[in-house]
Amino acid sequence: MDMDTLELGPFKVKNKLVIRMFSALDDRLGVKEILDDEVFEKIAPAHLGFWSCFGGISFFLFICQIVTGILLMIYYQPTISQAHASVGRIMNEAPFGWLIRGIHAWGSNLMLITIAVHMTKIFVSGIYKAPRELNWVVGVILLLLTLGLSFTGYLLPWTQLAYWATVVGTETPAAIPYIGEYIRFAMRGGDEIGQVTLTRFFAIHVMVLPVITAATVLLHLLQIRRQGISGPL
Amino acid sequence: MAHQTDFTKKKECEVKALPLEEKKRMVKDGEAHWFFPRHVAEQVIICGALLMILITISTIFPAHLGEKADPFNTPDHIKPEWYFLAAYYTLRVAEYTEFLGAWAPKIMGIVMQGVAVTLLLLVPFIDRGGKERRPSKRPIAMAAGAAAAITFIAFTLLGHYV
Numbered sequence: 001m002d003m004d005t006l007e008l009g010p011f012k013v014k015n016k017l018v019i020r021m022f023s024a025l026d027d028r029l030g031v032k033e034i035l036d037d038e039v040f041e042k043i044a045p046a047h048l049g050f051w052s053c054f055g056g057i058s059f060f061l062f063i064c065q066i067v068t069g070i071l072l073m074i075y076y077q078p079t080i081s082q083a084h085a086s087v088g089r090i091m092n093e094a095p096f097g098w099l100i101r102g103i104h105a106w107g108s109n110l111m112l113i114t115i116a117v118h119m120t121k122i123f124v125s126g127i128y129k130a131p132r133e134l135n136w137v138v139g140v141i142l143l144l145l146t147l148g149l150s151f152t153g154y155l156l157p158w159t160q161l162a163y164w165a166t167v168v169g170t171e172t173p174a175a176i177p178y179i180g181e182y183i184r185f186a187m188r189g190g191d192e193i194g195q196v197t198l199t200r201f202f203a204i205h206v207m208v209l210p211v212i213t214a215a216t217v218l219l220h221l222l223q224i225r226r227q228g229i230s231g232p233l
Numbered sequence: 234m235a236h237q238t239d240f241t242k243k244k245e246c247e248v249k250a251l252p253l254e255e256k257k258r259m260v261k262d263g264e265a266h267w268f269f270p271r272h273v274a275e276q277v278i279i280c281g282a283l284l285m286i287l288i289t290i291s292t293i294f295p296a297h298l299g300e301k302a303d304p305f306n307t308p309d310h311i312k313p314e315w316y317f318l319a320a321y322y323t324l325r326v327a328e329y330t331e332f333l334g335a336w337a338p339k340i341m342g343i344v345m346q347g348v349a350v351t352l353l354l355l356v357p358f359i360d361r362g363g364k365e366r367r368p369s370k371r372p373i374a375m376a377a378g379a380a381a382a383i384t385f386i387a388f389t390l391l392g393h394y395v
Contacts (some may be wrong), residue, residue: 009269016286037249042268043256053279060280064287084301091298102291110287112316125379126366133357140354147316154314163302164311172324172346176337193304225245231366 008032009040048230054118059217061111065149066210069102076156076201080195083158108150113144127230134221142220145213152205160196166193166201318392319385320346325395326388352381 006013006022013019026032075094077086090097119139122128128136155166170193174184189196251259259265266272314322327342352359360374368375 039269041253041256043248043259043265044268044272046263046265056276057277057279057283060283080302084298085374091296098295099288099291102294102296105296106287106290106294109315112343120382122285124368124375126368126371126374129360129366130357136357137354140350140356143351149295150314150316158302159299160302160306160308161299161311163304164308165313166247167308168311168321169313169317170322172343175343179342180343227247228244229243 006196008035039144045229045231048229049116051121054114054121055126058111058114058118059221061107061114062213062217064103064107065111066214068100068107069206071100072104073206078156078198080158080198083156083198087157107151111146112150115146119143125233127232131227132223132230135220135227138216138220138223142213142216145209145216149205149213150208152201155198155201156205163193171195312393315389315393319388322388322392322395323349325392 003019004014006019011023022031072090075086075090075097077083087101090101092098094100122136122139151166151169155162170184170187173187174180176183185191187197187200188194191199256265260267281338312318324342327345328338330337330341333341360371360377362371362374365371
């Protein structure tokens with residue numbers, strides 16, 4: 001690239017240094033082509049309205065959960081003697097800890113609501129029909145992963161309500177014939193809910209489920225990209 | 234309007250391959266918006282508004298931290314979070330299957346939950362009623378969806394109050 005003006009969509013760059021650096025990058029990685037295709041010469045459908053936002057909103061809330069979750073991990077201690085006290089310190093002593101935990105707690109509730117609205121919109125507009133059947137299936141899997149994140153995250157502050165809700169919640173799969181007892185044992189890490197349960201729920205909540213959910217979100221988005229946005233009714 | 238590009242029936246890679254002049258025409262005719270800056274600006278505004286809502290709620294209603302867990306003290310009423318109330322009430326409904334035998338209530342509870350999730354997963358394969366998407370032309374699907382939604386909400390309320 002050898003020129004006086006670099007044109008990137010609405011931007012016209014004349015700075016020699018910027019142009020030389022951009023050219024060097026473009027010669028090696030073909031940056032201009034990507035930027036034009038994905039940003040500056042890209043178009044979005046004009047028919048998308050209020051109800052079409054909720055998938056994207058759920059995605060944004062997921063990002064917020066990752067960011068606030070990482071911040072909470074800085075002070076949280078996953079032991080049955082310290083968990084409750086450490087969340088108390090997050091609320092009362094850590095700078096803006098009350099806000100970070102508030103966004104994380106309210107965000108998880110809001111995320112389930114926005115997912116429900118998103119699914120209702122998809123159902124009412126018949127968007128799950130061919131060729132988007134598998135988008136619906138992956139979407140339901142994302143809902144189940146979100147519920148799994150809520151269930152495991154709820155125990156972490158080690159409160160009385162969470163403890164006993166988890167007693168009931170881990171008891172339910174025990175009713176499955178033959179394998180139920182093993183599932184309960186695996187979820188609790190023993191017969192009782194204790195330190196091993198908290199360690200397991202912590203690992204699943206901060207590592208296992210977030211990674212699986214992020215990969216599934218990526219799949220959900222790739223499906224949309226391959227098929228394009230569905231048309232108006 | 235035969236001259237128009239049927240934007241919504243094209244895959245993203247096909248839309249990407251449209252000539253720039255065609256894209257400019259579509260933006261001019263109101264069929265599409267530029268991704269940048271218009272679409273990005275909209276997304277930033279929506280996400281910013283959402284973040285402000287979250288901060289406002291968190292400030293007015295601070296997240297609650299209940300008393301510390303006590304494994305030796307069972308509370309009188311154990312209720313799950315609101316999003317699990319419907320699943321929780323399903324277990325209560327399953328208690329009515331006791332006439333089938335002493336084994337029934339526990340197993341039927343998890344069977345009912347499993348069936349509900351499986352039906353939800355298979356929606357596109359159960360509703361194979363052609364390509365019609367308008368709700369007014371899909372009365373059965375709409376009725377089934379409404380019935381499922383009402384059941385879920387009713388179970389949630391019953392789980393909370395009963």
